[in-house]
Amino acid sequence: MEENELKCEKFMAWIFVLIFAIILAGCSAEAEPAANENLGKLTVPVETISLDKSDENFSYYDLTVQEELQQQLNGLKEKKNYTFKEPLLVMNPYGTNTTGLYLYFEEESSSSLSYTVSVDGSSDFTKTAKDANKDETQAEYQLIGLVPGEENNVSFTYKQEDGSTMIYEFTVTAPKSQSGYPIEMVQTEKAEDAELSDGLFYTLGTDGYAGYSYVFDNEGTMRAELITEDYRTDRMVFYEETLITAITDSMLARIDSLGKIVDIYQLEGFNLHHDIALNENGQLIVLATDQAKNSVEDVVLSLDLETGEYKKLLDFDDLMGSYKEMTAPVSDEKSSTWDWLHYNSIDLAGQDSMILSSRETSAIMKISGIYDNPAIDYLIGNEGVWAGTEFEDKLLTKSGDFEGQSGQHSVTYLEDDSLPEGQYYLYMFNNNYWWYLSRPDYDGPTNAKASLAREANEEDHSQFYKYLVDEKAGTYQLVQQFDVPYSSIVSSAQIYGDSIIIDSGVSKILGEYDTEGNLLAQFPYEADRFTYRIFKDTFEGYWFE
Known part of the structure; x- marks a missing residue:
């Protein structure tokens, strides 16, 4: 019996040792760090896709053409x-971004890809790319950041779900700028220790370079050249991981994050002008000209982005016909144009209201009930312009001693939770330029401090303006202003985080300011006459994570 007990004790001891060894092995496995693999510098071929472009009507903005490109790309993928170590790289496969680099590979699990683009003489450009493929076994990206015409060194860091990483780098020479636009904006002013906001500047409507928009980093280096058709891109809006913009004066396109054109909207009978806005129901609200009318830039359309259906939402002949009768076409040696309102910006304010900027009248208008029963809620503008009209009593009362806006652009609605109900801000680029030719017999007051100069000059200044609107009290108050380079027409202002982005279009100067109006950095840029707007965005959720 003692012998059996001894055997049992030995057996239990061996069992204990075995269990202990298993526990130790498990702990060791948990403690073992994830593998990191640096492959050094590799040679990765970059493919191209070509189509017959001999037809004079060829356009990438044709869904049939896009399907042909997709079939060629699918052939390369197959x-x-x-x-990841041996991926498919294709330069600009869809014809919409000169230096957009398409990347495709298969993977076993979800992962993230960060990359750095290095070019001699430029700061490094580092981003985490957004995977456009919803299939977890495949990865597709459009890499943004290659500098046109330069040898770009690209470094990849691929982090897998288990924490392991693979790293390598390769070199690619990017195509030259298709439009010939300079790849650098030279910074002429920079505040000491100034740190610019995170994001990328993007241009809209650079005169002399129709059909192109440019993306620049904080150092003024071009990181993308976006290609449309022959029209300025008045604005870009994002909708369900796609970008919507105008490509001709009667056509808009929807472009996914890979650069593929996934839908085209032709607005027959209308011409686009100046601005678009996206509502909560997936409808685009569009400033337009009705080709059947005798006047221009006085119609608002709605476009359903899912069905492609569009209709006239507002015609200001109906809302302000009595005022139109007081105006007349403006003629020159070449043409006669009845541009009696010249709406140049639109912003939505709540569920059924909009804020419009009328350059011709130097007025800001709020329209309510825009989808079913439109009405003018109020006007902000020169009292003399509206004296004796049926809209005279729609003017808000100026609170304080200041000069109102003249020829303003990019009027933007800004809510603030700290304000009482009925109060909000409107900010804008106040061009400070008086232009009122549609009423040649007008002899009322003008904005006395506004300039009459069309060309850029150093004596005159435009301003950033910010109003506090109190609808309950029926007042507006200037709560912030600062001078910026003068621009008689076009131009934009954007509150962007803790910065204010200003494009003085006719002066051809981009500036970033802090929230107090102190200049952080300034970039003169190339254009024939002007760039219509310049904004800033992180492009996160579209190109980047």
């Missing part, structure tokens, strides 16, 4: 099993 040639082999691409991996």
